Amino acid sequence: MHVVMEYEVVIIGAGICGLATAIALHRKGIKTVVFERSETLRNTTGTAIFIRQNGMRALDQLGVAEPLRHMAIPVQREREVWLDKGRQKEIPIDGENLCLRRKHLIDTLYAALPPGTVKFGRQLESIKLDPNTAKHVLRFIDGSSIIAKVAIGCDGVNSVVAHFLKLKPLRMFSFGEIRGLTRYPSHSFGPEMACFMKSDNVVGRIPINDNLVSWYCKQPCVVQTDERIWKDPEVLRQSTLDMIGDYPQEIKEMIEKADANTLSIKHLRYRAPWDLLTDTFCKGTVTVAGDAMHVMAPFLGQGGSAGLEDAVVLARNMAQMGLDHNESGRRLATKCVGEAFELYVKQRRIRFFLLSLQSYLIGVLFGTPSRLRKLITIMLLAFLFRDPYGHIHYDCGGL
Numbered sequence: 237m238h239v240v241m242e243y244e245v246v247i248i249g250a251g252i253c254g255l256a257t258a259i260a261l262h263r264k265g266i267k268t269v270v271f272e273r274s275e276t277l278r279n280t281t282g283t284a285i286f287i288r289q290n291g292m293r294a295l296d297q298l299g300v301a302e303p304l305r306h307m308a309i310p311v312q313r314e315r316e317v318w319l320d321k322g323r324q325k326e327i328p329i330d331g332e333n334l335c336l337r338r339k340h341l342i343d344t345l346y347a348a349l350p351p352g353t354v355k356f357g358r359q360l361e362s363i364k365l366d367p368n369t370a371k372h373v374l375r376f377i378d379g380s381s382i383i384a385k386v387a388i389g390c391d392g393v394n395s396v397v398a399h400f401l402k403l404k405p406l407r408m409f410s411f412g413e414i415r416g417l418t419r420y421p422s423h424s425f426g427p428e429m430a431c432f433m434k435s436d437n438v439v440g441r442i443p444i445n446d447n448l449v450s451w452y453c454k455q456p457c458v459v460q461t462d463e464r465i466w467k468d469p470e471v472l473r474q475s476t477l478d479m480i481g482d483y484p485q486e487i488k489e490m491i492e493k494a495d496a497n498t499l500s501i502k503h504l505r506y507r508a509p510w511d512l513l514t515d516t517f518c519k520g521t522v523t524v525a526g527d528a529m530h531v532m533a534p535f536l537g538q539g540g541s542a543g544l545e546d547a548v549v550l551a552r553n554m555a556q557m558g559l560d561h562n563e564s565g566r567r568l569a570t571k572c573v574g575e576a577f578e579l580y581v582k583q584r585r586i587r588f589f590l591l592s593l594q595s596y597l598i599g600v601l602f603g604t605p606s607r608l609r610k611l612i613t614i615m616l617l618a619f620l621f622r623d624p625y626g627h628i629h630y631d632c633g634g635l
């Protein structure tokens with residue numbers, strides 16, 4: 237007879253959030269299995285990710301911050317340069333902030349898991365609740381199925397689990413973001429991130445270490461540009477250079493010298509902040525975390541860190557409430573897990589709502605040609621986010 241494997245806790249997706257959630261639960265003594273659609277660990281990506289103090293706190297709770305500290309230099313200040321006006325501002329940065337290569341973060345998280353936790357090449361197709369057993373039947377596109385008591389969707393922007401929870405559809409900004417890494421024999425930018433603005437263009441640069449920098453560049457109206465930028469890095473490089481025109485030589489050189497393998501462009505998707513207030517992020521023993529829950533525009537550089545915070549809060553609640561203790565040991569109780577998930581969503585909602593709202597407003601500011609709309613947005617940002625860096629001081633608490 238065909239035997240369907242049965243699992244207690246299943247995580248969908250081995251991105252930053254899925255791996256972090258598996259580590260957090262593992263540290264709490266809750267065994268998990270992670271199903272990932274790609275055939276191998278997604279550690280070949282060339283891009284970087286900026287992790288600020290709040291994200292470093294979460295990595296500390298997961299017990300993986302230490303090795304990462306040796307892979308990047310702490311960024312200590314920020315410089316904003318308005319090239320048009322010939323004005324600049326220097327902003328000191330609080331706490332510990334590292335720009336990591338994504339590959340290093342993914343590898344470090346993966347190495348912290350018990351071997352065999354991640355099952356590769358398994359793409360989830362659908363979830364169904366079996367009303368008789370109160371368990372979930374997860375079907376994969378290869379036709380196989382498993383049964384899971386608890387399912388956590390960390391499956392990113394096209395989340396199948398979010399679909400099961402009937403979350404509202406995502407939205408998209410009209411512009412995109414181009415990113416790349418550039419290696420120098422030894423650069424002279426020091427531990428400083430910089431942002432260069434000129435009319436509607438924005439180019440940012442963050443050092444990873446003394447040789448390597450990560451940069452990003454706003455791409456207006458991705459829909460109207462040459463199709464080939466999605467496939468050919470040299471076309472992307474040239475279109476980026478054309479776009480920034482007469483930026484200082486140092487910036488143009490950075491883009492000219494960037495490693496072609498690291499050049500990429502992304503559409504910017506987000507969950508509308510107002511949807512985040514009303515969507516139901518858990519149903520029984522199924523919930524979501526990371527981008528599947530709250531994908532946001534990258535202008536605060538907080539999406540990844542928010543996913544790390546989710547992992548800590550989710551595992552803490554599940555360990556505190558989801559386990560039924562008795563003389564003969566502990567087991568996951570369906571009802572308690574459901575309550576733990578509800579508390580998790582409640583504890584996270586305001587946090588990701590505020591992060592999303594702030595990055596959404598910054599996106600509107602970048603994207604709108606209307607001076608009046610720009611002015612209103614600036615006023616709203618100043619009123620709602622008096623300290624624009626307040627979100628960095630957030631502490632998701634202990635595991």
Ligand SMILES: Cc1cc2nc3c(=O)[nH]c(=O)nc-3n(C[C@H](O)[C@H](O)[C@H](O)COP(=O)(O)OP(=O)(O)OC[C@H]3O[C@@H](n4cnc5c(N)ncnc54)[C@H](O)[C@@H]3O)c2cc1C
Nearest residue numbers: 249251252253273286359360392526527534537539540541
């Ligand atoms: C341009 C840009 C710049 C950014 N910069 C920063 C930054 O500086 N700092 C920061 O903190 N954040 C940043 N972010 C956000 C950050 O990249 C994301 O929030 C983060 O990567 C999300 O991680 P995740 O694990 O939730 O999702 P993902 O990384 O999307 O992982 C989802 C995983 O699930 C797998 N999967 C998907 N569907 C299925 C399925 N059906 N079955 C099985 N597996 C599946 C995928 O293969 C993938 O491995 C940026 C985002 C963008 C677009």
Ligand SMILES: *[C@@H]1O[C@H](CO)[C@@H](O)[C@H](O)[C@H]1NC(C)=O
Nearest residue numbers: 277278279280339343346347
């Ligand atoms: C990706 O991770 C796997 C598993 O840890 C490892 O074997 C492989 O060498 C890594 N690939 C790269 C390009 O670093």
Ligand SMILES: *[C@@H]1O[C@H](CO)[C@@H](O)[C@H](O)[C@H]1NC(C)=O
Nearest residue numbers: 560561562563564565566567
């Ligand atoms: C106690 O836990 C075990 C599993 O560890 C379970 O089989 C048993 O039914 C539980 N007993 C009670 C009284 O809940």
